[in-house]
């Protein structure tokens with residue numbers, strides 16, 4: 001394997017040793033401080049990137065949230081729809097799910113599933129899918145599998161609320177991505193080393209951009225997509 005920088009070599013070596021001595025492949029070990037870490041590094045920006053999307057959730061809809069983490073997003077959703085939503089909340093970290101269960105989702109019905117999304121049968125079909133900072137965990141091939149799965153779980157004209165980091169040419173953002181991948185590879189055992197090309201998948205599957213905004217000087221993107229009619 002060829003390495004572009006010594007940092008890439010270091011990152012792969014550490015990942016190899018961590019994977020050898022540990023079988024952890026989820027966010028359990030960092031669940032308790034994930035939100036504090038995220039706020040420390042990005043302030044409220046990652047929260048705002050998700051708040052931006054939530055206004056697009058129609059009343060009384062069926063919503064699938066994948067990778068919601070500690071569940072603060074359930075309380076944000078409840079500020080917009082205090083009741084009437086039927087939410088399925090899937091996260092591969094049982095500790096994240098345990099924290100999410102403590103949230104106040106008001107009158108919305110929430111079903112929690114502690115599992116990797118690709119490892120379960122689609123629980124239902126949905127009007128809305130929310131994937132907040134999910135796809136950065138996947139290689140291109142892994143992302144495509146999960147994308148196909150979620151695409152099949154979304155109704156025609158359904159809404160896909162997407163937010164994630166974006167590859168740019170800005171030096172500090174590229175450096176930040178490398179540091180983040182090193183950290184998450186070490187602490188959560190994620191396989192990915194770079195962002196997958198998710199926007200290509202949305203375009204290939206005929207999704208229309210309804211609303212779009214960037215945050216953190218273009219480093220984070222939030223997009224409301226609408227699925228076409230097959």
Ligand SMILES: C[S@@+](CC[C@H](N)C(=O)[O-])C[C@H]1O[C@@H](n2cnc3c(N)ncnc32)[C@H](O)[C@@H]1O
Pocket residue numbers: 026027038046066067068069070090091092093096115116117118132133134137
């Ligand atoms: C980067 S964190 C983002 C958490 C939350 N969305 C936030 O912004 O605070 C990614 C989340 O996705 C979950 N996750 C990672 N891979 C997953 C998978 N294959 N299926 C379901 N959840 C997954 C992790 O457990 C974690 O909670």
